[in-house]
Amino acid sequence: xxxxxxxxxxxxxxxxxxxxxxxxxxxxxxxxxxxxxxxxxxxxxxxxxxxxxxxxxxxxxxxxxxxxxxxxxxxxxxxxxxxxxxxxxxxxxxxxxxxxxxxxxxxxxxxxxxxxxxxxxxxxxxxxxxxxxxxxxxxxxxxxxxxxxxxxxxxxxxxxxxxxxxxxxxxxxxxxxxxxxxxxxxxxxxxxxxxxxxxxxxxxxxxxxxxxxxxxxxxxxxxxxxxxxxxxxxxxxxxxxxxxxxxxxxxxxxxxxxxxxxxxxxxxxxxxxxxxxxxxxxxxxxxxxxxxxxxxxxxxxxxxxxxxxxxxxxxxxxxxxxxxxxxxxxxxxxxxxxxxxxxxxxxxxxxxxxxxxxxxxxxxxxxxxxxxxxxxxxxxxxxxxxxxxxxxxxxxxxxxxxxxxxxxxxxxxxxxxxxxxxxxxxxxxxxxxxxxxxxxxxxxxxxxxxxxxxxxxxxxxxxxxxxxxxxxxxxxxxxxxx
Amino acid sequence: xxxxxxxxxxxxxxxxxxxxxxxxxxxxxxxxxxxxxxxxxxxxxxxxxxxxxxxxxxxxxxxxxxxxxxxxxxxxxxxxxxxxxxxxxxxxxxxxxxxxxxxxxxxxxxxxxxxxxxxxxxxxxxxxxxxxxxxxxxxxxxxxxxxxxxxxxxxxxxxxxxxxxxxxxxxxxxxxxxxxxxxxxxxxxxxxxxxxxxxxxxxxxxxxxxxxxxxxxxxxxxxxxxxxxxxxxxxxxxxxxxxxxxxxxxxxxxxxxxxxxxxxxxxxxxxxxxxxxxxxxxxxxxxxxxxxxxxxxxxxxxxxxxxxxxxxxxxxxxxxxxxxxxxxxxxxxxxxxxxxxxxxxxxxxxxxxxxxxxxxxxxxxxxxxxxxxxxxxxxxxxxxxxxxxxxxxxxxxxxxxxxxxxxxxxxxxxxxxxxxxxxxxxxxxxxxxxxxxxxxxxxxxxxxxxxxxxxxxxxxxxxxxxxxxxxxxxxxxxxxxx
Numbered sequence: 001x002x003x004x005x006x007x008x009x010x011x012x013x014x015x016x017x018x019x020x021x022x023x024x025x026x027x028x029x030x031x032x033x034x035x036x037x038x039x040x041x042x043x044x045x046x047x048x049x050x051x052x053x054x055x056x057x058x059x060x061x062x063x064x065x066x067x068x069x070x071x072x073x074x075x076x077x078x079x080x081x082x083x084x085x086x087x088x089x090x091x092x093x094x095x096x097x098x099x100x101x102x103x104x105x106x107x108x109x110x111x112x113x114x115x116x117x118x119x120x121x122x123x124x125x126x127x128x129x130x131x132x133x134x135x136x137x138x139x140x141x142x143x144x145x146x147x148x149x150x151x152x153x154x155x156x157x158x159x160x161x162x163x164x165x166x167x168x169x170x171x172x173x174x175x176x177x178x179x180x181x182x183x184x185x186x187x188x189x190x191x192x193x194x195x196x197x198x199x200x201x202x203x204x205x206x207x208x209x210x211x212x213x214x215x216x217x218x219x220x221x222x223x224x225x226x227x228x229x230x231x232x233x234x235x236x237x238x239x240x241x242x243x244x245x246x247x248x249x250x251x252x253x254x255x256x257x258x259x260x261x262x263x264x265x266x267x268x269x270x271x272x273x274x275x276x277x278x279x280x281x282x283x284x285x286x287x288x289x290x291x292x293x294x295x296x297x298x299x300x301x302x303x304x305x306x307x308x309x310x311x312x313x314x315x316x317x318x319x320x321x322x323x324x325x326x327x328x329x330x331x332x333x334x335x336x337x338x339x340x341x342x343x344x345x346x347x348x349x350x351x352x353x354x355x356x357x358x359x360x361x362x363x364x365x366x367x368x369x370x371x372x373x374x375x376x377x378x379x380x381x382x383x384x385x386x387x388x389x390x391x392x393x394x395x396x397x398x399x400x401x402x403x404x405x406x407x408x409x410x411x412x413x414x415x416x417x418x419x420x421x422x423x424x425x426x427x428x429x430x431x432x433x434x435x436x437x438x439x440x441x442x443x444x445x446x447x448x449x450x451x452x453x454x455x456x457x458x459x460x461x462x463x464x465x466x467x468x469x470x471x472x473x474x475x476x477x478x479x480x481x482x
Numbered sequence: 483x484x485x486x487x488x489x490x491x492x493x494x495x496x497x498x499x500x501x502x503x504x505x506x507x508x509x510x511x512x513x514x515x516x517x518x519x520x521x522x523x524x525x526x527x528x529x530x531x532x533x534x535x536x537x538x539x540x541x542x543x544x545x546x547x548x549x550x551x552x553x554x555x556x557x558x559x560x561x562x563x564x565x566x567x568x569x570x571x572x573x574x575x576x577x578x579x580x581x582x583x584x585x586x587x588x589x590x591x592x593x594x595x596x597x598x599x600x601x602x603x604x605x606x607x608x609x610x611x612x613x614x615x616x617x618x619x620x621x622x623x624x625x626x627x628x629x630x631x632x633x634x635x636x637x638x639x640x641x642x643x644x645x646x647x648x649x650x651x652x653x654x655x656x657x658x659x660x661x662x663x664x665x666x667x668x669x670x671x672x673x674x675x676x677x678x679x680x681x682x683x684x685x686x687x688x689x690x691x692x693x694x695x696x697x698x699x700x701x702x703x704x705x706x707x708x709x710x711x712x713x714x715x716x717x718x719x720x721x722x723x724x725x726x727x728x729x730x731x732x733x734x735x736x737x738x739x740x741x742x743x744x745x746x747x748x749x750x751x752x753x754x755x756x757x758x759x760x761x762x763x764x765x766x767x768x769x770x771x772x773x774x775x776x777x778x779x780x781x782x783x784x785x786x787x788x789x790x791x792x793x794x795x796x797x798x799x800x801x802x803x804x805x806x807x808x809x810x811x812x813x814x815x816x817x818x819x820x821x822x823x824x825x826x827x828x829x830x831x832x833x834x835x836x837x838x839x840x841x842x843x844x845x846x847x848x849x850x851x852x853x854x855x856x857x858x859x860x861x862x863x864x865x866x867x868x869x870x871x872x873x874x875x876x877x878x879x880x881x882x883x884x885x886x887x888x889x890x891x892x893x894x895x896x897x898x899x900x901x902x903x904x905x906x907x908x909x910x911x912x913x914x915x916x917x918x919x920x921x922x923x924x925x926x927x928x929x930x931x932x933x934x935x936x937x938x939x940x941x942x943x944x945x946x947x948x949x950x951x952x953x954x955x956x957x958x959x960x961x962x963x964x
Binding site: 032033034035036039040041042043044047048051062063064065067068069070071072073074075076079090091093094095096098099100101102103107110111113115118119122123124125127137138140141142145146147148149151152157159161170171179182183184186187189190193197304307308357358391392395404405408409412415418419420421422423424425426435436439440 | 514515516517518521522523524525526529530533544545546547549550551552553554555556557558561572573575576577578580581582583584585589592593595597600601604605606607609619620622623624627628629630631633634639641643652653661664665666668669671672675679786789790839840873874877886887890891894897900901902903904905906907908917918921922
């Protein structure tokens with residue numbers, strides 16, 4: 001067997017270079033490469049860590065009987081628009097129609113520089129903003145093929161034209177599990193167990209906060225402001241950030257009467273253990289049907305997960321609203337106990353998500369893991385297992401044609417035994433070859449030089465300890481298996 | 483422990499419905515849901531099959547020491563434009579700038595309806611068209627953090643505004659492995675082994691066709707038309723589709739002299755075994771330095787993979803050009819032997835890909851698996867293993883509060899033992915519950931009714947055989963493990 005020889009650059013003509021630039025304002029020759037702001041490349045080291053998170057979440061989703069789906073990155077804009085509020089509409093990335101996108105466009109819009117209306121005429125598609133709306137669209141579109149209750153999980157990137165800042169990106173992954181077509185609170189129980197299991201596997205201590213939209217509605221009714229439910233939830237959701245006085249200022253601005261604000265205060269100041277809080281809340285909402293139903297639901301869920309044994313701290317937080325108007329029952333939020341980073345997982349029940357696509361009366365409940373924040377928490381706490389480093393177990397150094405040929409035979413044997421192995425492809429200086437193995441955290445380097453080749457024994461170096469041992473060619477698989 | 487009870491729809495006010503539509507031409511109420519043409523949803527069944535393909539490819543990539551990276555879906559348009567030819571530029575999906583995208587735009591372009599130039603002013607970003615150009619950008623941008631030779635793999639979707647047709651989509655996955663920073667032909671050898679291994683694992687019989695750009699250049703020189711290299715390669719690449727006579731017509735149209743076309747014919751008609759073809763080609767190109775070097779490279783690669791034992795058929799095909807001008811050495815194409823579907827994997831060596839981003843002299847070679855066509859081949863041949871069906875091993879039927887509570891405890895035990903299990907969340911009719919398990923191909927259903935609960939024994943039904951057995955609660959894990 002012959003082994004190469006250098007493959008020198010080939011200069012047979014300009015035909016072999018990348019075709020000449022053919023664009024307008026795009027300058028491509030020797031440009032300094034960059035990526036759009038708010039987006040990221042992931043190196044091999046980062047990918048290994050991210051895969052550790054995704055694999056952990058996926059394993060737990062599957063263990064609980066959730067089944068994976070995927071939806072396209074682009075959705076029709078009519079699917080996305082109006083689903084995330086006015087702010088959300090502005091944060092959608094819109095995709096320009098192909099070809100002659102100006103044909104038939106109203107030029108008055110252009111002269112008036114009416115960007116939103118013009119965008120609606122020249123863009124039919126947008127990038128998905130979350131996984132929930134595409135999921136609702138999927139359920140309606142495929143309803144005749146699906147089995148209900150439908151437990152699905154989905155791990156895909158989403159895009160938002162948010163102002164990029166530390167920890168906030170324009171492209172990021174969501175990891176969602178939802179079940180639709182069942183209004184049993186057992187689903188909430190299982191989702192909480194899944195949260196508990198994922199973070200136990202990752203080694204992150206967490207506190208789970210629960211609330212229920214019916215409790216919020218009951219409170220609004222109780223204080224005589226049922227029409228101000230949204231203003232109340234938006235304001236009290238900020239209590240952790242701005243404190244109760246500023247929340248009260250905001251409520252007053254929204255026209256809440258002083259006696260309503262005063263009536264709200266004791267509810268927001270409920271304290272004690274989970275059972276004590278539930279009892280106090282039950283007392284306060286005793287006369288209110290909606291609120292009492294919310295408290296009942298909270299109690300059923302808390303009792304069930306407690307009976308099954310939850311490792312996470314479980315709390316009731318009546319200020320929790322998660323700013324999402326589509327929640328109608330349970331609301332869930334998870335925080336890391338040992339790192340101050342905001343919510344790392346959230347979710348809740350929604351009774352009307354598919355209604356907008358023509359399928360009313362389908363109740364659903366779901367959770368969403370924030371992979372990027374979990375990544376930061378694991379980094380901060382140094383919780384990655386060692387195995388998330390490189391996967392190659394042994395690199396064969398390259399000493400030239402004959403030695404490389406012998407090495408390749410052994411590399412092939414190792415791979416056949418499932419052991420990731422590689423041969424350094426070039427006959428470079430040994431220092432360079434060892435530097436490569438070292439930088440990639442490859443634990444063993446195998447050396448087959450002239451004398452090793454003659455004796456059919458290789459020298460195996462443990463890169464961590466520096467120890468070397470002589471191993472017969474025939475014993476390499478068993479040596480590296482142990 | 484209390485177990486729910488129905489969670490009836492909550493009608494506390496309109497605040498709980500999705501916010502009202504706020505858009506222009508987007509109609510959202512009860513719209514018939516759909517997705518953009520050329521894109522696809524993947525159901526749980528389809529995802530299981532796709533994951534089987536991706537996992538197989540990924541496992542082989544890792545076994546060979548390739549390391550995963552990911553790049554953003556959106557690249558700056560200046561990174562993408564001019565890299566795929568004039569046709570490619572038109573097929574790029576462009577993303578509209580956020581906010582006031584018309585500010586500063588030249589209105590004359592609009593009046594002239596000059597779409598390409600206007601697009602360049604209102605769009606800075608585009609969706610990636612392949613994984614190769616983003617990879618080249620990545621290598622240059624991160625060159626100080628990388629170890630060379632850099633073996634990377636990448637499995638991500640790409641987007642092209644192609645006319646959708648059977649088997650051609652606007653969003654599809656590519657699975658690429660490339661090594662840059664090494665011009666050793668050992669890399670070609672390993673990539674061919676990887677192709678062989680992936681398809682052996684999938685059970686697909688393949689033929690690998692090889693060519694070398696230097697052979698093509700040598701042929702162009704030999705027939706006295708070195709400047710027509712691109713026209714020649716583009717034309718002869720179609721020989722399988724349109725036949726040699728039409729290829730010759732096309733060459734004549736491009737101004738090739740009749741004696742050049744006549745001289746080309748015997749080269750295109752080379753036949754025999756791989757070794758015979760190599761020998762004939764070597765003879766024909768004997769006087770030509772470039773062509774001979776190409777033949778030498780082909781021979782080295784073929785001899786090495788043959789010595790290591792390739793299961794795939796290996797062929798030489800001098801008409802193979804893959805239409806990609808950036809290849810400078812080896813060219814690889816893979817076809818399924820048992821299904822007529824075109825190329826299912828391809829690749830080659832390029833010596834100048836990073837040059838356009840300011841890093842010349844980095845040689846690379848890579849392969850790309852076409853996941854969608856492989857999916858179609860596996861479907862056609864019925865080659866999916868059974869395990870790609872659902873993952874849940876046992877579903878517990880739901881007979882009511884007390885029975886469900888006991889079931890949940892057992893479900894939890896099973897999950898702790900790594901056995902995917904689920905409890906049907908609602909106390910629905912048994913026929914419905916069994917229908918669900920059947921439709922999802924769940925192999926076992928566990929029944930805990932009143933009498934089973936009293937005796938602490940469940941009834942386990944094998945859904946395939948219909949057999950039922952009685953199992954003590956304490957034995958459920960060991961029963962389902964065996």
